[in-house]
Amino acid sequence: MTARFALLGAGRIGKVHARAVSSNPGAKLVAVADAFEKPAAELAAAHGAEVRSIDAIEAAGDIDAVVICTPTDTHADLIERFARAGKAIFCEKPIDLDVARVKACLAVVRDAGATLMVGFNRRFDPHFAAVRKAIDDGTIGKVEMVTITSRDPGAPPYDYIPRSGGIFRDMTIHDFDMARFLLGEEPVFVSAHAAVLVDRKIGELGDFDSATAILETVSGRQCVISNSRRATYGYDQRIEVHGSKGMAAAENQRPVSIEIADGRGYTRPPLHDFFMTRYTEAYANEIAAFIGAMAAGGAASPGGEDGLAALMLAEAALKSVREGRRVRVDEIG
């Protein structure tokens, strides 16, 4: 049985998900909606789908699931609407920038009994997933400490920054989710530092471009996160988990892995320079997992509660920076 999809939002990430849906043998992209006609038409054509309005998709009998890739401030409304319409929902992170709004939205999802998956794509990266598997298999024993390095090749456009919710809600949120995915216990404390080191203009827009955070669980497990909007050598994405029996680490990925040796030494090419090429497999695996969850008729993972939890960690980190202290996560919301 083929899962029939509609895609809401034909932008950059929308294209990524359209491809993931189309190339999945268990799915078919039926409709595309976008506020602008041209990108919607182009993306629909490329995948043999048709352009429809959101209203039409909501009412359609030939759509089983929606993928929400519209701007963040529309996510919660769309989730509620399609939950009520009986569709399975895959929504890009975050659900909303406001914790209360997320909670209200999740209540609607719960009431409707809808399947909701949140787009924390990194959980589906084969390398990160293999680290998690090493934990689950007991290979490294009981988890003690986690290190997450996440550095972007460059900052987002200035006009995006005010809408982004700031570095913790926009960028670090992926790392907060990864920390939860790996720690095996919920973080209860957060200490964070943040600064403007890369681009003064980012500071003028009220955001930071460099941040570090420590998460601590109730038993004392610690996770360190290091973030920057600058990495001249590519998209730096590493995790390292230390347990009682050993360590599991996922290394960086590069599109071409040759080595040139000469008088200056041994040089390997830069890393992937973009999240879309870095996480190609992750996006495909993610949609496959969503389709699997739909088929199983149960909850998707990561679900709405995971989206909420990561957002609360982002809020706690921001509060920690502002107040100069360790923040309990349950102070949030």
Add this chain to the structure above:
Amino acid sequence: MTARFALLGAGRIGKVHARAVSSNPGAKLVAVADAFEKPAAELAAAHGAEVRSIDAIEAAGDIDAVVICTPTDTHADLIERFARAGKAIFCEKPIDLDVARVKACLAVVRDAGATLMVGFNRRFDPHFAAVRKAIDDGTIGKVEMVTITSRDPGAPPYDYIPRSGGIFRDMTIHDFDMARFLLGEEPVFVSAHAAVLVDRKIGELGDFDSATAILETVSGRQCVISNSRRATYGYDQRIEVHGSKGMAAAENQRPVSIEIADGRGYTRPPLHDFFMTRYTEAYANEIAAFIGAMAAGGAASPGGEDGLAALMLAEAALKSVREGRRVRVDEIG
């Protein structure tokens, strides 16, 4: 303009090429032929193509190109037939096991003015291609010495061995092509050694499972090839080119690149265990290059002469093993 393809031979490698054709936006798989009905029907269905006989494909007006994945002993006949029918031809290596037969076949292709590409997929591996690019860019200066390591995870089925033409024509032929691709000069001498170290039964079937060869060009450039039908740690595929200014090397590839550290040390997972997963990108790039050559209306590379040249090196290597001496390549044919 979309290139319309027929696939001849729905076996293992046929499936690989069917996928490469289907996922290429400039191509469409129209027809599949196979001596057996079921695999043909299944593969056709999977790609929205139809099953046709070879005769029908030859006569068809809606087919621009054929991909030949049938058994080796049918290659030369099919190439001639489709060259005369005015189709572009992509043929899996080798064209034939016999040098004279290959020469006759290429004469027909030449007369027909057909586009013929031979399936030396490794030239299209992004890592090997990047090494070649480093040579072309002058990064490592004038090429002096090349080392090629090619070790299979396991031997082919016993029943294949007598039909394979032996290790040099079946396995090393890829390395001979790679040597030509990298040396920048034609090899003129070959010295080779071969033995049965992995499986005595292979020797009883008249073949070897372990081989080494040295190729030398007219100016003295040397290439060393090391082959085995055994590699417990996966599909070992490395090249290393030393030039007057430095070295360029392509490392092995693994599907998952985590590292586990414990009391025994630091362990990374095995390599790809199969040529199809190792060379997924290479197969896609190869078909793309073929489509590009068709569109340009010119010769494809690697073409028939490349297939012949690699086969002659294989013959020379076998002769070297048998006669215990350095063989001039022009002694062959």
Add this chain to the structure above:
Amino acid sequence: MTARFALLGAGRIGKVHARAVSSNPGAKLVAVADAFEKPAAELAAAHGAEVRSIDAIEAAGDIDAVVICTPTDTHADLIERFARAGKAIFCEKPIDLDVARVKACLAVVRDAGATLMVGFNRRFDPHFAAVRKAIDDGTIGKVEMVTITSRDPGAPPYDYIPRSGGIFRDMTIHDFDMARFLLGEEPVFVSAHAAVLVDRKIGELGDFDSATAILETVSGRQCVISNSRRATYGYDQRIEVHGSKGMAAAENQRPVSIEIADGRGYTRPPLHDFFMTRYTEAYANEIAAFIGAMAAGGAASPGGEDGLAALMLAEAALKSVREGRRVRVDEIG
């Protein structure tokens, strides 16, 4: 001119320094003192030196410098005594566990105009020193973020823990010094977390075995430190410095660097399992630098103020853990 040395304390680290002095062509080990006769006699014999009392060394005309390797609670007294006696002083870290005592001691050193070097050996590791050189050369631009990983293969003996001053003053102090060495600005804020994850008994002794800290400088540069008393795979010592133009990182070191590949993957042996083999070259370079500073007649680096600064960061980290907040370093002392 040969620098004539006396060694105070013939224990584990004393032996390391005795070897470094003896094998330096510009130095000679003349005398060894220890509270116990046998180790003093053995170490003296091994290096062609004689056993003397501390009083005799203080009064000796044939001693230019002392290396203090006695228990921590004797360091400050000995430094003062030998500073007044006109000897150059190399003292193992820390000068004292108490900030006020250190300050008093340094005042004496200053008044005496003595050369004092503190044993932060890691600055002299060739790999870490090369990272610092990359910073100094401008290779990575302006420093922005530093990551220090320091994990011991095992915890110290239980009876040492109460005397150690706790993990921050005993273990992390090396990392605090390394942070100062690399950041290019003084840290002004510290946030730290600490827990007992490895061995409950360490907690019962009032200490932690797992700790993380963030240091922040006045311009917002951040350093993350991750510490554990457990590393099953050896002595894990890595640094990573991110600057505006790139990154410089020092990898772990292993005594033997082979690789074994088999069905389980590719395995390299564990790291060094002990600080003395890991930092052999560092200890030799450190003593060489001290001898160089003596010859130049000037200040040694790292000097007493560096010892004090690292200790203040340790105090600030402990205060941060206890009070659950970001601590200003100038709150200390």
Add this chain to the structure above:
Amino acid sequence: MTARFALLGAGRIGKVHARAVSSNPGAKLVAVADAFEKPAAELAAAHGAEVRSIDAIEAAGDIDAVVICTPTDTHADLIERFARAGKAIFCEKPIDLDVARVKACLAVVRDAGATLMVGFNRRFDPHFAAVRKAIDDGTIGKVEMVTITSRDPGAPPYDYIPRSGGIFRDMTIHDFDMARFLLGEEPVFVSAHAAVLVDRKIGELGDFDSATAILETVSGRQCVISNSRRATYGYDQRIEVHGSKGMAAAENQRPVSIEIADGRGYTRPPLHDFFMTRYTEAYANEIAAFIGAMAAGGAASPGGEDGLAALMLAEAALKSVREGRRVRVDEIG
């Protein structure tokens, strides 16, 4: 009991061995001889030894062993002389460039019952020794194929080349010994190619600068050797042994192992640029093994027969190049 040494030849390699003897706690350098007074005096002074003539050393009662580092054409005479004088002998490779002369010399050693060790230092490199240990431990099963890469950073001085015996006897001889050390069976066939690619002047002097060889044992085990007098990135010394259960490989070594990442990629520094820094530990271990053999009163390994066997492989390789054929090793001598 301390082994008392005399060193014959105070040149570059003589200094290396003097240091190895001096820093060994079981040995003492008593005397140095050299045709030139100044280097002898300087080296003796640096190690607290005295200058003596070769005659005096031969007659001395306070010398147990000699280390022969004089020019190659004096080795065999000196070995015979000191064998008859009852001294243990460590001799730099080769014993002589002529197989018959070596055989005659070894007969004298045998008659005298002398301990003779030949300076194949690479056997004592900790990394190469660990590969051998992996073989001995059965970790990689039965050895099948060996790959040895040995590339010098630069060619020797022109005036040395005519005296060197040519690349096979001067440079590859180390690799021939390593092949014997790793193959577990004696090579019986050799095929080799050689050319002048680096420096035309080397060809004018009658030598080659680039060479490859295949060795084959009676059961078909194969070793491939790749040599060049050029490596812009440092002293390239790698081995790789493939067995029935897996592979063991020793990687290159570099003095500093940092990594710099920027827009051009990830760069590690060049390798050691000289055999003396690359093989520092090997030289120390080698002398230690010699002292151990003396103490045990038995044969040293590698001994005279190993020196002979490697020389015969060099002769066979040269014959193979000249005659364009596979040469049986027993054709030599």
